Amino acid sequence: MSKTVIEVMNLRKYYGDTKAVDGIEFDLREGEVLAILGPNGAGKTTTVEMLEGLRKPDAGKIEYFEERLPPSSERVKEEIGVQLQSSSFFEYLSVKETLDLFRGLYRKSIPSKDLIKEVSMEDKEKTYTKNLSGGQLQRLAVAVALVNDPRVVFLDEPTTGLDPQARRMLWETILALKKKEKTIILTTHYMEEAERLADRIIIMDYGKIIARGTLDDLIDSIDAENIVTFGVQGEDPVPGEFLDMEGLQHVENREYSVTTRDVERILGRLFERSKRFGLLLDDVTIRKPNLEDVFITLTGRKLRD
Amino acid sequence: MSRLWNFTSGLFKSEIREFQVMFWSFIFPLILYFILTSVFGSFYESDTQGVSFRVGIVREENLAGFGKIIDEVIEGISSEGGPFVKKEYGSIDDALVDLREGRQDIVLVIPAGTNAKMTNALALTVGEVPLRVHYISGKESSTIASSIIEEVINEVNLEIERRGEGDFLDIVSETRVVSAIEEKPFDYKEYIFPGVALMMILSVALLNSPIGLIQYRVSGVNKKLYTTPLRSLEYFAGHFFKLIMTMLISLVLLYLMATFVYRVGGSIFDIRFILTLLFSMIVTISFGLMMASFSKKLSTVAVLGQSLYAIMMFLGGLYFPVFDLPWGIRWLVYALPTTYLVELSRRVMGYQFAPLSIGWLIAVPLIWTTFSLVVFAVNFKKVMGYE
Structure with missing residues (x-):
């Protein structure tokens, strides 16, 4: 059994009447990749910012390592690496100078050249940060988060706003960290990212943890072997009686999904009803459930809503 | 110590590479010195006719x-x-x-x-x-x-x-x-030197410094730094030393111009004169920090900085005597720290324009420094903190 690196107990953060984080609890073990998944405003960033020592909780505790240190302790700051949701650096320092500056703030550090290679920015080594693209800035942010060879790495929506190629490149970097057995907390609203990178997943909504576990645990929890998705053409709005079906979720516009173990029965009912109400079904697909389905099942909303 | 030096040099490099900083801190004071000396140099030749x-x-x-x-x-x-x-x-x-x-x-x-x-x-x-x-x-x-x-x-x-x-x-x-006091003839090129030097110090302390602090906070650079082991005191020490380095480089350029182009005499190398310049740096930097602590937005600090910079420069007596102004404005002359700082520098040079004792010339800027640092310390977390 690996060591507990972070323990979070009954953590709360309120902004006026808004409960940004509302009594969450979890722990993180050495070498584990934990993804915190949730829509915008779910409380993911507030949670990690409390873990990083940037915000003080209104209640609850965060303890690091066996020594049970608070996030504000210098020892914790020496051992964590943080990539913030929006990255900003000194505009007139080059990539290498930026890494050198941050390396100088820690007792131990990785050579800048190695970090530049790790995030594939050799050709940008002498470029001022103000001249980097969004994707390059995110890669630099990840490199800066790694300058102190941290035990725990926080990656807050590292691929938001990146094009697919840049996103895959960053995933490779994160997978390389995973191989090095770094403990990683990753917040994201891309289910594919969480599915691909995380050992365990926490799903947050309105400041609470609404589900947790491995990918398989979470998918099993919605008790569905298959998801049937379909679109509806015809009468507007879609008649309520047509939609009165167990497990049916509204996806968007005139698109719906049903989670089921009995695909044949569901398809039969759908075609029978569409005929009865004079509606036309289109884009009918049958697939295995994913995290998005877990979220929709738990909240009735899409992750990106 | 190496952490502080590393941070300071990074801040310094990032700052002086910016054209605006380079121009206003290093180039503009030299241009201004040239203009003032060219325009007013002969105007102020000794002429006591009609003087009471x-x-x-x-x-x-x-x-x-x-x-x-x-x-x-x-x-x-x-x-x-x-x-x-x-x-x-x-x-x-x-x-x-x-x-x-x-x-x-x-x-x-x-x-x-x-x-x-x-x-x-x-x-x-x-x-x-x-x-x-x-x-x-x-x-x-x-x-x-x-x-x-x-x-x-x-x-x-x-x-x-x-x-x-x-x-x-x-x-x-x-x-x-x-x-x-040492007897000497009036020399405009020498007289204006402390004014230009103080203007340069002011531009770094009231413009570069608070704007830089707020910019780093607004852009998120500070937020990133707060996740590292860098302490608040080290952050501000780095900021302080960066400003001092910028001011010193600018002063060296001004000294070179004054010495080799205008042949300004030894009074600007008097250790007491140099100490008054260092004193001015500390006073104005404190003032700039106080200003930053009042401003949450970049636009606020820019407006505040530009306004105070102009007021301190023109009503502080940097370029011309201000003690004959009407009382409606003169109270401001007496309230500004620059009035005392520039007079102190000129007093060391052997000139006296203000009806003030040396004690007042030191005490008033010291009061401003103390006041500014207290206000900054009180407001620091509210404005500079992340939450």
């Missing part, structure tokens, strides 16, 4: 009888168009304080027993009538005023001797040096 000197009169006894002759002389020299503007004092102490603090150029004391001595001198032609003249050695206006008074007294003696057909009056001036 200020004389403080202290009467240890009221003049009567033959003593009235001295009164007539005083009225004559202080009448409209005369070389003096007089002010009567009740005590010698008050008059000497004003003399030391530049509010008078000279103090003329009419000692007790002057009436009797005048009577003896004129009626009995015995004895002298001594008048005491207090002045400041080395201060141009004071020395000239002292010489004029002596000349006037000599003229009066000769006139009475001529009119009295041989009767002899011997009014003598007994000059006393109140304090001494």
Whole structure:
């Protein structure tokens, strides 16, 4: 059994009447990749910012390592690496100078050249940060988060706003960290990212943890072997009686999904009803459930809503 | 220590590479020095025509009888168009304080027993009538005023001797040096040097510094730094040293120009002068920090910085004398730390323009520094903190 690196107990953060984080609890073990998944405003960033020592909780505790240190302790700051949701650096320092500056703030550090290679920015080594693209800035942010060879790495929506190629490149970097057995907390609203990178997943909504576990645990929890998705053409709005079906979720516009173990029965009912109400079904697909389905099942909303 | 140095050098490099910083901190002061010296250099050549000197009169006894002759002389020299503007004092102490603090150029004391001595001198032609003249050695206006008074007294003696057909009056001036400052001729290129130097220090302290602090906070650079082991004190020490380095480079350029282009003399290398510049850096940096602590937005700090920069520069007496301004504005002159800092630098050079003692010139900026740092410390977490 690996060591507990972070323990979070009954953590709360309120902004006026808004409960940004509302009594969450979890722990993180050495070498584990934990993804915190949730829509915008779910409380993911507030949670990690409390873990990083940037915000003080209104209640609850965060303890690091066996020594049970608070996030504000210098020892914790020496051992964590943080990539913030929006990255900003000194505009007139080059990539290498930026890494050198941050390396100088820690007792131990990785050579800048190695970090530049790790995030594939050799050709940008002498470029001022103000001249980097969004994707390059995110890669630099990840490199800066790694300058102190941290035990725990926080990656807050590292691929938001990146094009697919840049996103895959960053995933490779994160997978390389995973191989090095770094403990990683990753917040994201891309289910594919969480599915691909995380050992365990926490799903947050309105400041609470609404589900947790491995990918398989979470998918099993919605008790569905298959998801049937379909679109509806015809009468507007879609008649309520047509939609009165167990497990049916509204996806968007005139698109719906049903989670089921009995695909044949569901398809039969759908075609029978569409005929009865004079509606036309289109884009009918049958697939295995994913995290998005877990979220929709738990909240009735899409992750990106 | 290496962490602080590493952080400071990073901040410094990032800052001076910005064109605006480079221009306003390093290039503009040199251009301004050139313009001011070219335009006003010859305008301020020594020209004392039409200048009035200020004389403080202290009467240890009221003049009567033959003593009235001295009164007539005083009225004559202080009448409209005369070389003096007089002010009567009740005590010698008050008059000497004003003399030391530049509010008078000279103090003329009419000692007790002057009436009797005048009577003896004129009626009995015995004895002298001594008048005491207090002045400041080395201060141009004071020395000239002292010489004029002596000349006037000599003229009066000769006139009475001529009119009295041989009767002899011997009014003598007994000059006393109140304090001494190094004697030197007025040199505009030297006079304006502290003004330009302080303008440069102000531009770094009131513009670069608070704007930089707020920019780093707004852009998220500070947020990233807060996740590292860098302490708040180290952050501000780094910021402080970065500003000092920027100011020192700018000062070196200004010194080079003053020395090699304008041949400004040794007073700018006087250790006391250099210390006043360092003192000015600390005072203005504190002021800039206080300004930053009042501003949450970049636009606010930019407006505040530009406004205070202009006010401190023009009403602080950096480029021209400000003590003759109407009282509606003059109170601001007295409130600004730059008024005291630039006067302090010029006092070290041997000039005196403000009617203020050295004590005030040091105390007021020190009060501003303390006040600014306290306000900054109180507001720091509210404005500079992340939450």
